[in-house]
Amino acid sequence: MIETDWHRKEYNTWDEAFRGLTPANRQQSVRVAEYTRVLFTEACATDFGKDTAEGVDRMRGQFADVAYKCGLYHQLGKALVSPEYQIWQKDFSDEEKAVYRKYTTDGRILVALLQERGVHSKEKRTGTIVETPTKNIPWLMIRESCEQHMERYDGSGFPAGKIGRNISPIAQIVGLARELDRLSAETKSEHPFEEAYGTLVSQAGTAWDPKLVEILKKSEEKCREIYTKFIYYTMTLPETIPLVVKHDGRPMGLKYRPMVSDKEGTVSGYEAVPWFGGIANRPGETESAAEVEEMLKRTGILGDVAFYLLYEAADAVLRLQNCKIETKGIVVQMFPSFYKLSSQLQRFQQLFEDQPINKEQLILTIPEDLLKNATKTFEEQLTRYLRKGVTLLLDGYHPGTVSTDHLKEIGFRCVRFSPELYLDPDTAAVMNRMRSEGFRLIGGDVSDNDTVTWLSACGVEMFGGPLTGRLCDEDEIIRDALVQQQT
Secondary structure (H helix, E strand, C coil), X not given: CCCCCCCCCCCCCHHHHHHCCCHHHHHHHHHHHHHHHHHHHHHCCCCCCCCCXXXXXXXXXXXXXXXXXXXXXXXXXXXXXXXXXXXXXXXXXXXXXXXXXXXXXXHHHHHHHHHCCCCCHHHHHHCCCCCCCCCCHHHHHHHHHHHHCCCCCCCCCCCCCCCHHHCCHHHHHHHHHHHHHHHHHHCCCCCHHHHHHHHHHHCECCCECHHHHHHHHHCHHHHHHHHHHCHXXXXXXXXXXXXXXXXXXXXXXXXXXXXXXXXXCCEEEEEEEEEECEECCEEEEECCHHHHHHHHHHHCCHHXXXXXXXXXXXXXXHHHHHCCCCCCCEEECCCHHHHHCCCCHHHHHHHHHHXXXXXXXXXXXXXXXHHHCCCHHHHHHHHHHHHCCCEEEEEEECCCCCCHHHHHHHCCCEEEECHHHCCCHHHHHHHHHHHHCCCEEEECCCCCHHHHHHHHHCCCCEECCHHHCCCECHHHHHHHHHHHHHC
């Protein structure tokens, strides 16, 4: 159990109890209340919850404000425990889970106490209060929504595992409203509300009464308006904190070209190509990457600029991950001279701490020419990079220049053959052997359909070039990938 010096409090007013919740729970309750009122109002125009005379009495538009209060106070029972137990944690022990889940039944008793203010103070202090039965509809609706909002249509909920229409209609509505808010607030996606909505619709007949899901469908636009209203108070939208600010007029950045994995053109990754701004007083002219590299070497800022571009690529990787777009990675065209700098491992480690991405998704090119006459010291430096999880792609590979055994000794597991070797049966044989030995094969400079077919047949996991797509910015690749997922 979590140790705390928190002491249980007694509450005499609704406001006191509500303020006993953590700020996050109070904010959530306000949003759930808004969703609840919309869903309840729509439900009153249907036969949902009206299969009994009691239900007919309750499911009336005149109780829309009561429904709002049901959403507002549905988790009031959490005010009776310390803040550590007010928000569900995946690593709770069984005992801690029981403490957390008890807020539903405690909440019903607490709201009954607040409703029955005539109870003697001594009974309140000793906790001996027993809920007094009532026929007051608003009172009953709030009590039931506190106790039953975590029950589910298929009996999988708590605290009692009620099934189907044994669950109070208002509790079902509050439960759906709460789940819509939770999912849309926690989903890391370009479209959190849409994903949350889709998930709930798919649960019709299991977690939710199918009639209630139909009510949600009719209320979709109004619920979306509520989501938009509170968007700045939730965790919605990808939690991507860009490490590179892409402001207008910046002198450099990255463009991305799709890389495909088959002749059908299935996008599997992207190649990031650096771009640089124009030359002063020479409109329309830009410096080549080689010219920029020489200038950066002379001025001693090659490492800084290289990491600027790497951080930008890392931002793109994280955004793809948060949008749930599956890729095999982004290949970043690096300055060859970068690898001649003294070890940059500390900066790499900082990059992966600042932007916690899958390291294998950030793939850095290193030209084969650097290995032809490499010193032992340089090879050892590359080995340190590879052992620390930096993914290096040996670019322009010729099997006769560096043996696969030597590549494995250094630590390389990712290679891109020189395009001049494509369409050669001997190259295909070497590729197949290397794949069987665990190498990742990536292709490039694809400009015709024959090469696409050949690379696909050789098992190259992704390849790019003029034929696979044009260079575009990060927003475009995200948008296109999301559209592709929906088609």
